[in-house]
Amino acid sequence: MNQTETLVEAFRREPPAPLAPRTLTLPRPEETTLANGMRVVFVENRRLPLVSYRLAFLSGNADDPPDLPGLTDILTGMLNEGTATRTSRQIADAVARIGATISAGANSDYTTVGAGALSNYQDETLELMADLSLRPSFPADELELTKQNALQNLIAQRGQPAFLANERLAKVIYGEHPYATVAPTPASISAMTRERMATFHREKFIPNDAILIVGGDVEREAVLRRVEELFGAWQPGHVEPARFPALPKRADRVAYLVDRPGSAQSNIVIANPAIKRTDPDYFPMLVMHTILGANASSRLFMNLREEKGYTYGAYTSLDARRAAGSFRATAEVRTSVTGDSLKEFFYELSRIREDLVSEKELRDAQSYLTGIFPIRLETLDGLLDQLMQIRLFGLPADYLETYRERIEAVTRDEVRRVAREQLAPDTAAIVIVGDAAAVRAQVQPYAETIELYDSTGQGKEK
Amino acid sequence: MMLPPIPIEQYALDNGLRVVLSEDHSVPVVSVAVYYDVGSRNEREGRTGFAHLFEHMMFQGSENVPKAAHFQYIFNSGGTMNGTTSSERTNYFETLPANQLPLALWLESDRMRSLKVTQENLDNQRNAVQEEKRLNYDNRPYSNAFLRLNELIFKNPANAHSTIGSMADLDAATIEDVQEFFRIYYAPNNAVVAIVGDFDAAEARALVEKYFATIPPQPVPPPVDTSEPPEVAGRHETYLDPFAQLPALMLGWKAPARRSPDFYPLALAGDLLLEGESSRLYQKLVKGDESVIAVQGSIGERRGPSSLYVFAIPKPGQTTADIRHAIDAEIKQLAAEGPTAGEMEKLRNNLLNDSVRGRQSTMYRAQRLAEYALYDGNPELFNSELERYLRVTPEEIKAAVARDLDTDNTALIEVIPATPAGAEGETPAPASEPIPNEPEQEPGDPPPQVPPQPPAGPTSPTDPIEMPTAQAEQKI
Numbered sequence: 001m002n003q004t005e006t007l008v009e010a011f012r013r014e015p016p017a018p019l020a021p022r023t024l025t026l027p028r029p030e031e032t033t034l035a036n037g038m039r040v041v042f043v044e045n046r047r048l049p050l051v052s053y054r055l056a057f058l059s060g061n062a063d064d065p066p067d068l069p070g071l072t073d074i075l076t077g078m079l080n081e082g083t084a085t086r087t088s089r090q091i092a093d094a095v096a097r098i099g100a101t102i103s104a105g106a107n108s109d110y111t112t113v114g115a116g117a118l119s120n121y122q123d124e125t126l127e128l129m130a131d132l133s134l135r136p137s138f139p140a141d142e143l144e145l146t147k148q149n150a151l152q153n154l155i156a157q158r159g160q161p162a163f164l165a166n167e168r169l170a171k172v173i174y175g176e177h178p179y180a181t182v183a184p185t186p187a188s189i190s191a192m193t194r195e196r197m198a199t200f201h202r203e204k205f206i207p208n209d210a211i212l213i214v215g216g217d218v219e220r221e222a223v224l225r226r227v228e229e230l231f232g233a234w235q236p237g238h239v240e241p242a243r244f245p246a247l248p249k250r251a252d253r254v255a256y257l258v259d260r261p262g263s264a265q266s267n268i269v270i271a272n273p274a275i276k277r278t279d280p281d282y283f284p285m286l287v288m289h290t291i292l293g294a295n296a297s298s299r300l301f302m303n304l305r306e307e308k309g310y311t312y313g314a315y316t317s318l319d320a321r322r323a324a325g326s327f328r329a330t331a332e333v334r335t336s337v338t339g340d341s342l343k344e345f346f347y348e349l350s351r352i353r354e355d356l357v358s359e360k361e362l363r364d365a366q367s368y369l370t371g372i373f374p375i376r377l378e379t380l381d382g383l384l385d386q387l388m389q390i391r392l393f394g395l396p397a398d399y400l401e402t403y404r405e406r407i408e409a410v411t412r413d414e415v416r417r418v419a420r421e422q423l424a425p426d427t428a429a430i431v432i433v434g435d436a437a438a439v440r441a442q443v444q445p446y447a448e449t450i451e452l453y454d455s456t457g458q459g460k461e462k
Numbered sequence: 463m464m465l466p467p468i469p470i471e472q473y474a475l476d477n478g479l480r481v482v483l484s485e486d487h488s489v490p491v492v493s494v495a496v497y498y499d500v501g502s503r504n505e506r507e508g509r510t511g512f513a514h515l516f517e518h519m520m521f522q523g524s525e526n527v528p529k530a531a532h533f534q535y536i537f538n539s540g541g542t543m544n545g546t547t548s549s550e551r552t553n554y555f556e557t558l559p560a561n562q563l564p565l566a567l568w569l570e571s572d573r574m575r576s577l578k579v580t581q582e583n584l585d586n587q588r589n590a591v592q593e594e595k596r597l598n599y600d601n602r603p604y605s606n607a608f609l610r611l612n613e614l615i616f617k618n619p620a621n622a623h624s625t626i627g628s629m630a631d632l633d634a635a636t637i638e639d640v641q642e643f644f645r646i647y648y649a650p651n652n653a654v655v656a657i658v659g660d661f662d663a664a665e666a667r668a669l670v671e672k673y674f675a676t677i678p679p680q681p682v683p684p685p686v687d688t689s690e691p692p693e694v695a696g697r698h699e700t701y702l703d704p705f706a707q708l709p710a711l712m713l714g715w716k717a718p719a720r721r722s723p724d725f726y727p728l729a730l731a732g733d734l735l736l737e738g739e740s741s742r743l744y745q746k747l748v749k750g751d752e753s754v755i756a757v758q759g760s761i762g763e764r765r766g767p768s769s770l771y772v773f774a775i776p777k778p779g780q781t782t783a784d785i786r787h788a789i790d791a792e793i794k795q796l797a798a799e800g801p802t803a804g805e806m807e808k809l810r811n812n813l814l815n816d817s818v819r820g821r822q823s824t825m826y827r828a829q830r831l832a833e834y835a836l837y838d839g840n841p842e843l844f845n846s847e848l849e850r851y852l853r854v855t856p857e858e859i860k861a862a863v864a865r866d867l868d869t870d871n872t873a874l875i876e877v878i879p880a881t882p883a884g885a886e887g888e889t890p891a892p893a894s895e896p897i898p899n900e901p902e903q904e905p906g907d908p909p910p911q912v913p914p915q916p917p918a919g920p921t922s923p924t925d926p927i928e929m930p931t932a933q934a935e936q937k938i
Contacts, residue, residue, distance in 0.1 A: 009676065012526045012572060015535060016564035022490035022660055047488055048818050049465075080739070089745065096740035097804060099811025118815050149748075149755040152708065152777065156755075159603035159707040261881075262704050264601035265593065296938075297534040306530045309589030312597050332597045364538035371540005371559050378489050379822040 024374045026400055029213075029387055032224070036236045037208030040227055041387055043215040045380060051122040051216040052380045054388050055133055057111040058211075059204050062178040062323065063242060068191060070184020072204075074150060075197055076104040076111055081142035084135040088142055091132065100125045102132065108179050109322040110392050111204070116381065119217035123226060126214075130230040133205060138197045150189050157183065158455055161267045161332075161433040164258045167457060169269050169431045172256055173326045175248035206237035211391050215384050244323050247273045250427040255447035259436035260455050266338040266434035267330075270345055272424040274327035277320040277393045283406045284414040285327075285422060289318045290365040291415065292352050293329055297364075299348050300329065308344065310337045322393060327422055335435055339442030342430065346446065349425040356412045370404040465818060467845040468827065471663060472835065477679045478651025481670055482831045482841045484658045486824065492659035493824035494566040495555040496574075497832040500647035502625040503549045503686050503766070508634060511591070511627015514547035514936040515635055516643050518587040520554065521545070521938055525576035529583060532569055539565055545938045547625055550765055551836060557825050560660035564669055570655070571673035574648060579640045588632055594936065595626045603706035607877045608773070614696035614873035615714040615769050620688050622695065625936050649680035656832035656841070659824040688766030690716060694873045702880045708755075710775050710877040711782045713789065715867055717761055717768040721838065725768070727854050727862035730809050732761045732770055734801055734859070735792065740808065742792050743772065751788055753780045765837055770867070782876050790869040797867070800860030810852060817848045 029043040064071045080095075080102065081088040095102050100117035102125070113133050117125040157163045167182050174180035212231065214223050250272065275281055293300040293316025304314035314331035329349065333341045376382045390399045430447055432439060443450060452460040471483040502513050523529040536543040541558035556566050599605040609624045616622035655674070657666055694716060703710075718724040735742050736759040747754045759772035776785055801809075820826045827844070834843040 011672070012568070014526075016568050018539075018559075019561040019564065019665070022560045024490050048821060050818055050822075088749070089740075092738070092740040092745075093804070093808075096738055096808045097811065099808070099813075099815035101815075116815075116819065118811065118818060121811070145749075145752060148752075148777070152755045152775070155707045156603075156775065157707075159705045161601060264596040295533075295537055297530070297537045302530060305590050306586065309586040310593070312590055312594040332593065332601070334593060334596065364534070367540050368537045369540075371562075372542060373540075374489055374559065375491050375542060375557050378491060378824065379819075 024377075027377075027383060030220070034207065034228065034232055036232065036234055038231055038234070039211045039391070040224065041211065041213040041391070042218075042220055042223060043213075043383065043387065044218065044220065045215060045383070046217050049119045049217050050380055051117055051119045051125065051214070051218050052384050053115045053126060053129055053215075054211075054213040054384050055113045055129065056211045056213070056388050056392055057205060058109075058209050058239075058392060059242075060106045060109045060111055061181065062108045062244065063204065064178065064181070065196075065200070068188045068196065069181045070150075070188050071192060071196070071200055072106045072111060074146060074184060074189070074192060075201060076106050076113075078138055078143065078146055078197070079104045079113065079132045079136045081146065082137045082139040083131045084137055086131065088139070091128070094124075094128060098124050100128070102129055104132070112388070114381075122216075122218055122223075126226060127230060134231075134234055136201060138194045138201075140194060143192070143194055143197070147189050147192060150184060151186055154183060154186060154189070161260060161263065161265070164260065164433045164455055164457075165267045165269050165330075165431050168256050168258050168433075168453060169271055169326075169328070169429065172254070172429045172431070173247065173271055173273055174324065176245040177247055177324060178244060179321065179324060203237060206239070207231065207234045208236040209239050211388065213384050213387055215387075216380050242323065247324055250424065250429065252448045253426060253428050253430065253446070254449045254451060255430040255432060255443045256451050256453065257436050257440060257443065258431065258433040258453045258455060259460060260433055261435055261437075263335070263434045265332045266335055266341075266432050266439055267332050268338070268341060268345070269328055269330045269431045270342075270349070270425075270428050271326050271328040271431070272422075272428050274318075274325050274422045275320050276325045277322060278395070279320070279325075281418050281422070282320065284410045284418040285318060285320070286369065287362065287365050287407065287410045288352065288415045288419050288422075289316050289327070290368060291357050291361050292316050292348065292419075294318075295368070299352070300331070300345070303344050303348060304331055304333070304341060308337075308340070310334065310341050310344070314341075314345075335438050338432065338434065338439040339445065342443065342446045346425055349423055349428075353416070353419045353423055353425075355416075357415050359412070362410070362412050362415065366407050366410065369407045373403060465814075465821075465848065468821070470831065470841050470844065472841050475650065475671065475675050477675065477677055478649075479674050479677075480654045480835050481667075482654065482656040482835050483661075483663055483666055484656075484827060484831060485661060485663055486658060486827075487660045489824075490560040490660045491557055491824055492560045492563050492566070492657065492661050493555065493557040493828040494563070494570065495553060495656045495825070495828035495832045496570050497654045497656075497836045498552045498647055499652045499836055500552055500643075500683070501548050501550045502623065502627075503620045503688055503764075504647065504683070505620075505623070505627075507619065508631055509627075509639060510623045510631045511595075511625070512631070512635055512639065512643065513552055514625050514627065515588065515591050515632060516640060517545050517547045517552050517554075517936070518591055518938055519579055519584065519640055520573050520577065522580075522583040522587060523578045524573040525578065527569060527572050532573070535565060535569060541566075547936045549621070549625060551833075553829065553832065555825060555829065557659075563657070563661050563666065567669050567673045571677065574650065574653065574674070575677040577644050577648065579637055579644075581637055584635070584637055584640060588635065591626075592629060592632060595629070595632075599626060601705065603703055604710055604773075604877060607701040607703055607706075607710070607875055608712060608771075610699065610701055611712045611714045611771060611873060611875050612769070614699060614875065615694050615716060615771075616690060616767065617695040618688060618690050618767075620686060621690060621764070621767060645680060646683050650674060650677045651679040652683060654832045654835040656828040656835065658828040658831065688764070690767040692716065692871070694871055696873055698874045698876075700876045700878055703877045704880045706877055706879045708775050709782070709879060710773065711785055712771060712773050712875040712877065713786065714769055714771040714873040715871070717770045717866055719766055719768060720763040724862060724866065725763075726851055727858040728770070728866050729761050729763075730851065730854055731796065731801075731859050731863045731867070732759070733809060733812070734796065734805055736760060736772065737812070742796065743789060746788060746792050747774060747785065753777060753785055753788065786874065793863060793867045793869055797860060797864035800856045806856055813848060813851050
């Protein structure tokens with residue numbers, strides 16, 4: 001298929017050398033603290049007439065009251081459904097009229113309200129964001145509608161195999177730890193009231209547990225004045241340090257089969273508990289994860305997709321959170337090669353623990369991680385997310401400046417050491433969502449025990 | 463507010479390759495987008511899904527780049543990349559540290575001039591694509607029903623069939639098909655290269671010349687007929703979905719071609735009806751009537767006849783007939799009264815905000831520039847299209863709704879869960895019979911692009927209902 005057979009172009013035989021490197025100028029955020037304890041981070045960027053805001057709280061779904069799993073999620077979803085002075089409809093219209101976006105969400109560790117707009121609407125946008133965050137009224141009729149729809153969403157998400165896999169995995173890895181919860185329950189939704197919501201909001205949305213990040217085409221003094229006006233009178237509260245139960249100890253390798261009759265694939269997740277985000281081994285883990293499964297040139301992808309053709313993609317994920325973490329290897333494979341895929345997964349998990357990675361693999365992974373770093377900073381929202389994560393996880397202030405050095409300092413020995421310490425194939429949890437009748441025998445050789453569940457999450461007879 | 467134009471330089475090589483350059487020194491990265499004028503609309507009968515399968519083959523090696531080395535060269539230089547296929551085109555793109563521009567051009571030119579295919583690699587990628595189809599369609603609620611909706615909207619097979627294709631057609635693809643497709647469509651005169659970011663224009667021009675100028679042109683590919691009669695191909699079907707837990711309603715209309723005078727007002731009407739929580743259908747159905755838990759939709763933009771769809775999930779006890787009636791009433795009201803002054807202000811500010819935000823990323827700019835160069839021969843549209851949208855009047859929006867969202871010329875699918883929630887293990891409900899005189903349903907055929915699934919990871923608030931979008935696009 002060579003369209004240029006007559007041409008011999010020797011310069012094409014080897015990849016070209018890079019041009020002279022171009023330097024990245026890192027932004028210099030400034031930080032101040034209001035009298036009520038709210039931290040304010042400001043970063044100016046006048047490239048385009050835009051502004052972005054993030055208001056982040058250091059509590060998340062893991063801090064839900066034990067009797068109301070999902071409260072933080074439902075509560076953040078209701079912030080735009082009414083405030084002391086605006087109805088749901090008025091909020092929707094006010095945000096849309098100025099072309100802004102405001103959205104709130106929570107993960108297990110944090111709750112954030114984010115907003116973005118053209119810089120000529122920076123004042124209106126910040127005022128709306130402050131109103132939603134500080135003065136939600138949780139109107140009774142809106143709460144009732146939210147609850148009805150949330151109950152239907154619980155039903156709908158059971159059609160998604162990835163949800164079923166994530167639900168079972170979180171339960172077996174995290175046990176009594178609140179990270180085990182991935183969704184509200186029908187009972188918790190039904191039990192949510194305006195009073196519980198208002199109380200929880202008052203306790204958790206407090207300035208001394210909050211960080212506001214402002215970035216873009218903004219003028220420092222004007223923004224700080226406005227922030228003081230909007231947030232200065234907000235009363236601090238009491239921050240209760242979270243105390244979470246330990247993760248269950250895993251003694252052997254167990255397969256958890258979630259039966260989804262007629263499933264067109266098996267969703268496989270192999271996991272074990274691993275580091276939290278602030279662990280000193282984070283950087284060696286990141287490099288190990290990159291070599292093993294982070295992207296389309298990692299070992300798992302090359303093996304299970306490019307060599308074997310079992311799947312559209314096989315990856316690992318480094319689920320390192322504030323209080324605990326797990327390491328996961330995943331693929332969605334056709335049903336008939338479920339067992340063959342497990343064989344390749346365990347081969348790769350054991351290979352990276354036994355043998356040193358090659359010099360080239362290490363260099364390639366480091367070069368990937370240091371190279372994609374500036375791409376993340378291309379957009380204002382990308383930059384703000386980095387600045388937010390540094391503060392939410394309590395990472396060093398020079399994190400962005402030293403990120404590339406820390407990646408480059410990782411050695412082959414460290415990669416193998418963290419693989420040995422943090423990958424536990426012998427006691428791994430294997431979660432498979434698929435047609436149990438078709439995969440059960442294939443899984444048998446890879447697990448000491450097989451537990452069977454149905455797609456409602458209940459245990460089934462063997 | 464006026465947006466400053468971005469600098470755009472456009473030229474062509476002697477072999478017909480169109481080149482677009484746009485310098486921006488704010489971040490030391492560069493994005494390269496290579497667009498080929500071939501998509502699923504060019505596929506012949508019996509080879510649906512081929513353009514996308516071929517896209518996978520473009521990562522399987524060329525004269526100087528071994529199989530899978532493309533991924534590795536890009537990632538190992540600190541870049542990101544992908545390729546996607548839609549009905550309209552196939553694109554390949556990468557963002558790299560700025561000093562790696564030669565690498566991107568070396569890789570893209572090597573596969574444009576000397577793709578290598580083997581039976582083993584074709585079989586391997588056929589497997590990967592079939593798993594992609596299972597992952598994104600066959601194993602997921604609502605996705606295949608959405609592909610079916612496209613077949614009810616369009617009569618012309620070039621428009622109606624899906625980009626992912628059918629399992630049987632994927633199985634039938636041969637090495638000879640791959641070679642023929644490469645010869646016909648993957649020629650420099652059928653492609654655009656756009657480069658945006660931190661580079662020196664003279665240096666970039668010299669590199670493009672070095673790597674692409676000696677690739678010979680090919681005869682112009684055969685033209686595509688995407689013409690459609692005004693009426694939809696089918697009016698009403700039921701679809702028994704093996705994985706949906708809740709019933710759903712899908713409606714679809716034909717829409718004017720992108721950038722035609724009638725397209726602009728209809729696109730804005732679609733925003734008023736469907737975009738965000740202030741939209742008319744959200745306020746009517748989710749809030750006012752409380753009849754659905756979610757409603758979504760968008761316009762599927764094509765060079766030929768396009769489409770607009772609406773997707774809603776009714777609450778228990780609600781009939782799809784009532785919901786359809788409410789949607790029709792909203793459409794008729796917009797057609798009779800037109801948008802309000804407040805809605806026009808909202809459209810204007812959202813157009814501006816979206817336009818400015820999109821410009822932050824070099825990849826976004828490279829892709830839009832390549833599209834305008836490929837479809838319209840005019841990348842300068844990047845700087846002028848916003849103005850074109852801002853000129854649309856309320857009267858034009860009103861007229862577009864009356865003309866194009868004819869409530870009698872609508873395709874409709876009712877999705878029925880085969881195993882209703884809570885009934886697992888019981889006998890599935892019998893499928894409703896399709897309305898007579900409609901084409902036979904082909905389960906496992908075409909679709910909406912649903913976002914690629916991330917690996918099971920940490921808990922994050924996600925929408926439990928992943929809804930399809932009209933821009934059917936497959937990634938590698």
